[in-house]
Amino acid sequence: MNRAAILLAGLGLLVLVSGTALYTLLGERPECDVSSAVGATIGGPFELVDREGDLVTDVDVLNHPALVYFGYTFCPDVCPFDMARNALAADLLAEQGHDIALVFISVDPERDTPEVLGQYADDMFPEMVALTGSAEQVKAAARAYRAYFAKGEGSGEFYLVDHSTFTYLMFPGN
Structure with missing residues (x-):
């Protein structure tokens, strides 16, 4: 493999990883529905x-x-x-x-x-x-x-x- 191909593959990998990181950090996040069990009372009279x-x-x-x-x-x-x-x-x-x-x-x-x-x-x-x-x-x-x-x-x-x-x-x- 020649040096140009290795450099091009490395540059492509860098762009892919950088793009994924930016999307993860800056991308829109969907609203999460909170389950009714969250914050529910546990325990009670018995x-x-x-x-x-x-x-x-x-x-x-x-x-x-x-x-x-x-x-x-x-x-x-x-x-x-x-x-x-x-x-x-x-x-x-x-x-x-x-x-x-x-x-x-x-x-x-x-x-x-x-x-x-x-x-x-x-x-x-x-x-x-x-x-x-x-x-x-x-x-x-x-x-x-x-x-x-x-x-x-x-x-x-x-x-x-x-x-x-x-x-x-x-x-x-x-």
């Missing part, structure tokens, strides 16, 4: 049952900063890892003098009885607030947090529950 079988509300549970997670005790994959991460975060914050609660809300009220949740909490993080309730109570709490869950197919106790895996940082009164 009534659920704790590991002792007592009815509790969001006011009882969220009386100081808390990490709230929706999952289930039979979850074979993400729940144990997410809860271990949340427990580690709570421990690290406690070492720095910040008190934060861990709240686990079951999306599987059929299997996650108060007793099952108590054992799960003891194994994962003994101070964890573990909550369940009727199917309607759990749906209402999940709806307030915009958490998704759906019972999968399966028979007997052998089924999975598809669910979102967000951890919510909540403060009292929010």
